[in-house]
Amino acid sequence: MTFFSTADRALWRLALPMIFSNVTVPLLGLVDTAVIGHLDSPDYLGGVAVGATVTSFLFMLLLFLRMSTTGLTAQAYGARDPLGLARALAQPLLIALVAGVAILLFRAPLIDLALHLVGGSDAVLHQARRFLEIRWLSAPAALANMVLLGWLLGVQYARAPVILLVVGNILNIVLDLWLVVGAGMNVQGAALATVVAEYATLATGALMAWKVLRLRGVSAAMLRQAWRGDLGRLLALNRDIMLRSLLIQLCFASITVLGARQGNDIVAVNALLMTFLTFTAYALDGFAYAVEAHSGQAFGARDRSQLLTVWYAACRQAGLVALGFALAYALCGGAIIDALTSITPLRELARHYLWWQIALPLVGVWCYLLDGMFVGATRGREMRNSMAIAAAGFGLALLALPGLGNHGLWLALLVFLALRGLSLGWMWRRLWRQDRWFAG
Numbered sequence: 001m002t003f004f005s006t007a008d009r010a011l012w013r014l015a016l017p018m019i020f021s022n023v024t025v026p027l028l029g030l031v032d033t034a035v036i037g038h039l040d041s042p043d044y045l046g047g048v049a050v051g052a053t054v055t056s057f058l059f060m061l062l063l064f065l066r067m068s069t070t071g072l073t074a075q076a077y078g079a080r081d082p083l084g085l086a087r088a089l090a091q092p093l094l095i096a097l098v099a100g101v102a103i104l105l106f107r108a109p110l111i112d113l114a115l116h117l118v119g120g121s122d123a124v125l126h127q128a129r130r131f132l133e134i135r136w137l138s139a140p141a142a143l144a145n146m147v148l149l150g151w152l153l154g155v156q157y158a159r160a161p162v163i164l165l166v167v168g169n170i171l172n173i174v175l176d177l178w179l180v181v182g183a184g185m186n187v188q189g190a191a192l193a194t195v196v197a198e199y200a201t202l203a204t205g206a207l208m209a210w211k212v213l214r215l216r217g218v219s220a221a222m223l224r225q226a227w228r229g230d231l232g233r234l235l236a237l238n239r240d241i242m243l244r245s246l247l248i249q250l251c252f253a254s255i256t257v258l259g260a261r262q263g264n265d266i267v268a269v270n271a272l273l274m275t276f277l278t279f280t281a282y283a284l285d286g287f288a289y290a291v292e293a294h295s296g297q298a299f300g301a302r303d304r305s306q307l308l309t310v311w312y313a314a315c316r317q318a319g320l321v322a323l324g325f326a327l328a329y330a331l332c333g334g335a336i337i338d339a340l341t342s343i344t345p346l347r348e349l350a351r352h353y354l355w356w357q358i359a360l361p362l363v364g365v366w367c368y369l370l371d372g373m374f375v376g377a378t379r380g381r382e383m384r385n386s387m388a389i390a391a392a393g394f395g396l397a398l399l400a401l402p403g404l405g406n407h408g409l410w411l412a413l414l415v416f417l418a419l420r421g422l423s424l425g426w427m428w429r430r431l432w433r434q435d436r437w438f439a440g
Helices: 006-022 022-039 040-061 064-078 082-105 107-118 122-153 159-182 186-215 220-225 231-260 266-300 304-340 344-351 354-375 378-403 406-433
Strands: none
Touching: 006 040, 006 159, 006 266, 006 304, 022 186, 022 344, 040 107, 040 122, 040 186, 040 231, 040 266, 040 406, 064 082, 064 122, 064 186, 064 266, 064 354, 082 107, 082 122, 082 186, 082 220, 082 231, 107 122, 107 231, 122 159, 122 186, 122 266, 159 186, 220 354, 231 406, 266 304, 266 344, 266 354, 266 378, 266 406, 304 344, 304 354, 354 406, 378 406
């Protein structure tokens, strides 16, 4: 077996476009942080951090829309089932639109509840409210875009997700600079830029999905039938993935909430440093998405050899990329911090926690790849149970918070990622040895 075999090249053909498109997501976060971080008060940066965390918690709670769509689509693709492809798009798209409209209609009481739970200074919460009142207008489009992205990935049509993500995020960045800096709209400008970009992405994605449906032989008659059949399986899978998403969002929201209670500077610094982790995660998710698609295809075709070949290739290539990120942060982390904010106290404080960002890619890469394996096999129950184990470890690690301060938050996050990888690895090994992986 060579280090860069045919399987490695096949993995890169799908992973590289997804990495390229995925990194535009944290690039948007970097622009938001850099633009808001250069305003005259850390309250703006703290407000956007709280608002973004609340939005992530709510929207990512519905991440099952993307994940279940990818797994079911990839399996239908592997089984050469065009009706299954139609069903994998139509049913979750309906769920996404209903949920998005509900969020839009009830956003005022939801914002009140979220900010009450988060807590923090009045100045930061005021800016967070201004951000959220506009940001959540994008809910129907944002959730529908999850489904479109998951479906296009599942059929391994790599160019379409690239265009979908790049168009939306580049438009968001351009509008961000114009509205925040040019028009002086501060946090409201950052939120409005995202709303416009989400709806533009939805229009682009709908056109692409229609093109791919025709390419994959899905007829109008199949689409009319797609609303019925296998709905129970979809709902059960979505339930497990939603619980999994709830746990992960609770853990990540705790970073902001507990940081906010340590002071405005800590919440701002953690928001700044979280861009390192976000950038790494979205890049490594390019490999996870490729594993999802290949795992699902192998599951649909019941091909053990294909699954193992892709897994070994993913370990080799993603491990190398994770090492590259760790080295980059070790050598250039200080310069990146300086580029993100001009506030001197924040720069100095951020350097105290930089070494955590060096360790996180090396620990976290394995849970991203194993997530891809389980998503492709639509094994929501195992993913839910693994996340429960990791969340319990996260909570126990927080007991060190009084003694370690903000270092305790980053320690808990490291433990969380490590336990996700270890528990998923143990579950996969057990199912594989018992010859039950394809029995789901």
